[in-house]
Amino acid sequence: MNCRSEVLEVSVEGRQVDEAMLALVHTILLHRSTGKFHYKKEGTYSIGTVGTQDIDCDFIDFSFVRVSSDELDRVIRKAVGEFKDLCCALQDAMGNGTDGMGQISLEFYQKKKSRWPFSDECIPWEVWSIKVNVVNLANEQERQICREKVGEKLGEKVINIVEVINRHEYLPKMPTQSEVDNVFDTSLKDVQPYLYKITFQITDTLGTSVSTTMRRLIKDTLAL
């Protein structure tokens, strides 16, 4: 089975990174979450109800819908916050005028049980890569324009996400009770997203990763 891979790209200002990422990640998770499964006898199950919540962005002219789950929101905010901190750290290290680029990946996977002594295999079936270009703006006027432009762009990205989702391509089969943890994240109380993980990578404008940049900075400092 081939993993489906989708790439989204946005350019945002530093203070918009959080909200832009939350908007896109939550939109994807809205479609990739179900209610909690309740298995009954005879192999049947019932599904809980997923609530939704409107969220307004403060730094972007945009609103989005997310799953009504504070637990899930906390997890996503934590990951997005770490991503943003890395982006800001890079910009601080390189100087104020430098734009930065980062990529946050939301990967949905299935676990495949392996026999001992091998560990379970994680097989991704859908990967969303969100490339973020962090720009520096000079004045308030540019920021105002950026608010609207980024809002428009996020709207387009939401439409792209919906378009991909509604192709109804591969989805893992609904699991039996014993295998539900191989397909879904059952750790949350109120909703049940497909198993996912969030990873990110930061690069500077030259395309080199942060670690390389920091290494170079230290070397240059020592060489002086």
Place this chain on the structure above:
Amino acid sequence: MDSDLSPQDKKDLDKFIKFFALKTVQVIVQARLGEKICTRSSSSPTGSDWFNLAIKDIPEVTHEAKKALAGQLPGIGRSMCVEISLKTSEGDSMELETWCLEMNEKCDKDIKVSYTVYNRLSLLLKSLLAITRVTPAYKLSRKQGHDYVILYRIYFGEVQLTGLGEGFQTVRVGVVGTPVGTITLSCAYRTNLAFMSTRQFERTAPIMGIIIDHFVERPFGNMGHMHPCNYRAPAEEEGGYTGVEDSQEVCTTSFSTSPPSQPPVLVGAADFCHPSTLNAANPHQMGIPGKEGGVPQQVPVQPCHAAQAEHARASSCLPNDHVPAVPSGSGEDAEASSRSTDGKSVSPRDVMETTFTRKVGAFVNKPGTQVTTASLDLPFAAFAPRAYDIEENDPMVQPPESPATSSPLQGSLHSQGSGESGVPAQDDFVMVDFKPAFSKDDLLPMDLGTFYREFQNPPQLASLTIDVSSQSMAEDLDSLPEKLAVYEKNIDEFDAFVDTLQ
């Protein structure tokens, strides 16, 4: 086509389609109420939440949807449409978008009804939730208030998109294949929001118009108390909603067909809406007024009927309610000055985006009406002399019948077709009128921009236009002694001149 489907599957499919249609209407209308929607997740299945989504049912909306469906289901050639329109306090209306639930003949016979179709319909509803927040009407609906309200109309049958104006865009929410056909959900939304009121010049003064009240106190005092009577307090809201069980019971009754030309629904909200004027198929160019007018006075204290909130008129008072079109948190002046220099050669869509953040009067996208937005870019235009600004250039006073008018202020934000309007001939390639803020001069019949343009290419000095061919350097040097002799002769005059300077 149905012969391959078992009776149980057919029955299930019909039920799914029916409730999907009802939930679709609920999602769309609730997204245009102007409020943020929040429903709770529930780990325990209640058995009443269709498609495993917590979507509340507003009874009046369900009632209207069933009335429109009239016992039929969306099918091939029978589409269910939800039309969203905007109505101003002046009574002018404009269709904003049309959501269409259609079915085509492409069947997927192998698909499992009770499982796959159901889950895909659930996914489609989630997509609808996401897309309803992305189309332009969402921002408008969040800012609705006493200036304008958002209305909906449900009809069944053929899709009508003529009311959306030229250049409307379409976004497809999604498709779900079923054994009897493929369900498609899409939205066509207006991009041209030019909207000039023919009633504007009947008003007493443009000073009360959209340009001015952006910066002054609202003429009808504190509008806080006008938090509309149809705003639903939480307690009321809970009581007002009914569970799906009621819908399920009601669903079994039969309906009558309603004609496509049925005016927008004004269930319980007849305050300043007149059904006879709301022909949504005829969105003429009208100006959207500002917060003037006797709207607040006209809004009767209706009984807090659930119908009004559900009727998408639930205009909650925003904290910055006096400038509903301004994004909260942004400075008005900053925005105004940014607008004056912004969007010089933007596409109509960008212009549309620009106008969204303005007051309602910013629905100016047509070339002939650009002057409104341009005028808006001039802060304190309220204090500009009427003789020049208001009457000559203010479209509220003299709305242009066609795009070609003589105002030099036109075309400032519209990059297309401005050549045919009053752009000065010497700058026929300049698509944008230079409009520096705070530059209006009421003494001279020109502003800073015109002055700058006229004097940026001054003529050459006469002394620099000596015909070089007629005089060479050598001749210049030869004539020098003669010139010096003349100057020495007149030395007394020069000395006297120098004395006068000291």
